[in-house]
Amino acid sequence: MSCKTAPKNKASKMNNAFSDMKHSSVIRLKNNSISEVRASIGFTLRSDDSVRKSQVKGYKYILP
């Protein structure tokens, strides 16, 4: 039984696809809108109240 090899251009497409998979996170970032990026990365903005509630004695510094 002979082993069928993929045509050259098909192989290069496969390589590109593989390379895309490796960098899928970056590609996803480039395709998505910027607020979707934030959500996909998992960052959340904390409410000021939640920061205040976590404080033991209140903050010390107000920077310029």
Added chain:
Amino acid sequence: MFDSFYELSGLGNTSSPIKPNLRTKICKYRFCTPEINYILEVECYKFNFYVIQYYNRKYKNHPRKYQILTNEHKARPIIGTCMKVIQMFSEMDPLASFGFIGANSYDPITGKEEKIDSTKRWKIYKYAVENEYGPETFKHAINKLNSSYILLRRRNDMAPAKLLDNILTVVSEFYEKAAS
């Protein structure tokens, strides 16, 4: 709680070896605890964003240099030193925002490694910034999943959400874990 700190000695600035248009430079400092010499680096990114990181100088070439515990029990003054760096950079750049990652601990002897979400370091750093800097100067943003924290400077020209988006777009070019 984080009032004590170590004196910093400047070791100079280096330009970023990759993507210098996004990460402009890396400022290096040294500080010494009674037993250990530390290197503290501040990576300077676009949008006035600064990432603070430090490691034991002895492990400067170790792939897990940020993760190794020294067991010296000097966390308070070391974190106090990082708080001083925030003040120092805020004086130099009044629009400065700051970020850090609480690296998951790694024991080189037993090979044990902490999970990357909500690490012990991240909880301490979070406690420190909550108590040292309130919500007046910075809008706080967190990511429990990869134990990172961003202090977003309140500025007139950009809303915190927009600033966060811009910073994350830049940072994701450098930190793979941030985007996975």
